[in-house]
Amino acid sequence: xxxxxxxxxxxxxGRLDRRDVLRGAxxxxxxxxxDLGAFLYANDWIGPxxxxxxxxxxxxxxxxxxxxxxxxxxxKGVGVAGYFDSxxxxxxLSTATVFAPxxxxxxxxxxxxxxxxxxxxxxxxxxxLGLAFGxxxxxxxxxxxxxxxxxxxxxxxxxxDRLIASAVVPGTGKPxxxxxxxxxxxxxxxxxxxSIVKQHPPTPGFGDSVYSGLNTFYFVNAxxxxxxxxxxxxxxxxxxxPSSGPNALFDALERQLRAGPLRWRLVLTVGEASDPTNDAxxxxxxxxxxxxxxxxTLDSVQADAAGSARDxxxxxxxxxxxxxxxxxxxxxxxxxxxxxxxxxxxGETTL
Amino acid sequence: MTELKQFTVLSRVLHWLTAVLVFAALFVGFVMVNSVxxxxxxxxxxxxxxxxxxLVMVVRVINRARHHPPAWPPTIGSLExxxxxxxxxxxxxxxxxxxxxxxxxxxxxxxPVVVFGSVHLPRIAPFDAQVYWILRQAHSxxxxxxxxxxxxxxxxxxxxxxxxxxxxxxxxxxxxxxxxDRSHA
Numbered sequence: 001x002x003x004x005x006x007x008x009x010x011x012x013x014g015r016l017d018r019r020d021v022l023r024g025a026x027x028x029x030x031x032x033x034x035d036l037g038a039f040l041y042a043n044d045w046i047g048p049x050x051x052x053x054x055x056x057x058x059x060x061x062x063x064x065x066x067x068x069x070x071x072x073x074x075x076k077g078v079g080v081a082g083y084f085d086s087x088x089x090x091x092x093l094s095t096a097t098v099f100a101p102x103x104x105x106x107x108x109x110x111x112x113x114x115x116x117x118x119x120x121x122x123x124x125x126x127x128x129l130g131l132a133f134g135x136x137x138x139x140x141x142x143x144x145x146x147x148x149x150x151x152x153x154x155x156x157x158x159x160x161d162r163l164i165a166s167a168v169v170p171g172t173g174k175p176x177x178x179x180x181x182x183x184x185x186x187x188x189x190x191x192x193x194x195s196i197v198k199q200h201p202p203t204p205g206f207g208d209s210v211y212s213g214l215n216t217f218y219f220v221n222a223x224x225x226x227x228x229x230x231x232x233x234x235x236x237x238x239x240x241x242p243s244s245g246p247n248a249l250f251d252a253l254e255r256q257l258r259a260g261p262l263r264w265r266l267v268l269t270v271g272e273a274s275d276p277t278n279d280a281x282x283x284x285x286x287x288x289x290x291x292x293x294x295x296x297t298l299d300s301v302q303a304d305a306a307g308s309a310r311d312x313x314x315x316x317x318x319x320x321x322x323x324x325x326x327x328x329x330x331x332x333x334x335x336x337x338x339x340x341x342x343x344x345x346x347g348e349t350t351l
Numbered sequence: 352m353t354e355l356k357q358f359t360v361l362s363r364v365l366h367w368l369t370a371v372l373v374f375a376a377l378f379v380g381f382v383m384v385n386s387v388x389x390x391x392x393x394x395x396x397x398x399x400x401x402x403x404x405x406l407v408m409v410v411r412v413i414n415r416a417r418h419h420p421p422a423w424p425p426t427i428g429s430l431e432x433x434x435x436x437x438x439x440x441x442x443x444x445x446x447x448x449x450x451x452x453x454x455x456x457x458x459x460x461x462x463p464v465v466v467f468g469s470v471h472l473p474r475i476a477p478f479d480a481q482v483y484w485i486l487r488q489a490h491s492x493x494x495x496x497x498x499x500x501x502x503x504x505x506x507x508x509x510x511x512x513x514x515x516x517x518x519x520x521x522x523x524x525x526x527x528x529x530x531x532d533r534s535h536a
Binding site for chain 1: 377389
């Protein structure tokens, strides 16, 4: 390597070798091209179209319209608070502190599926219950449950395709039957799941619905044993009959909550080696062992306000030590899309 | 022929460690927020990389305060020197700030903040959705700024080394020392 005389090579001072200038420019140009390419690719600005969280949010906006400041799915809801009384039975399956005997505070939110916060309550719309046990502690457990026996999709793409296919056609008030038929032909798992759901018609209200976690998780106990578990919350009361009007189900729920606490039993269903862990459309056999882990009590309605359930992202992957995600591909997708929805809606309320 | 003044071995190790960690954290971060299938696994990696960047940067700040870096070669003039000094301070500030903003942003969303798979960090911001959003935006702005500043940093070193042939990059590398250096050693 040849060296320049002292001081000859400063920018704008002395003469630069033309070949050196070209060499520097070529290498820097190549570096910047690779750097920019990697940056653009990683940010999904170039390359093949991918199913990103943004695509889901735009899909919700397309199907339900833009509703700034609210969740992009399960937009209509009411915050609640209460506590979970553990009976200690869950400890055989998981070391999670929530299963030690005693009480854990809970923040939650009842909701209706769909992205329109002003949609009229309908019995056929899926009801959700988001829960955050021990919020905002380090060992908190968040979940977003539905009053369905199985989930309708087993892949993120299936969920997206169903969302788009279920767009209501103006005038008819229903999805396009041709589009829906084409979707179901392409997604037999959803057709099968829908027939299972039909065998479990919705209960009269929020208060008597069975809310299921749907996805499988691994519970890890003190001896390190991993068990596939699904859980559900089974009601310990009847619901008040729905009132009339667009908020018939939510009104009945709020009236019932103001009259007294509502309770559910947390039932852990223990899977066996043959049970599917990565497909939420497939039910487990009905004879699987269950563990009654304790009682969830919801005793107050929370107004939407800063710091309420409104501001919690019920991300199913916020798990305490002792509960781990399974290989179900919906879990990562839910976590990713919920985070994108949270970012978008918190921006809409901040700006 | 001037003597090549290298950074101390510790400074060089810390520099390249930071480079690898920051490149990985940025790349994983960008990919993760655009992915549904790998998001869950990548965010675990990303948080751990962020925690490592913060740890290494704290060590670097202490190291920088205790050791003055070697003088620049004469190919860096006074105007360029001011730019280089500013960009060094900017990089230090951004690299310290970015993991802290990530940590605070998770805290503002109600936590928990878990790194290295199972290490729980305390929450360092109140549960507040608006604070979350401001920090979340800042996390992206700082990431894009880092990409630009790091690209400028690498381009400048490459240009000096290849066009001015001042061996600037060798101040930070381990490959070889010049004969002049060895004779002074």
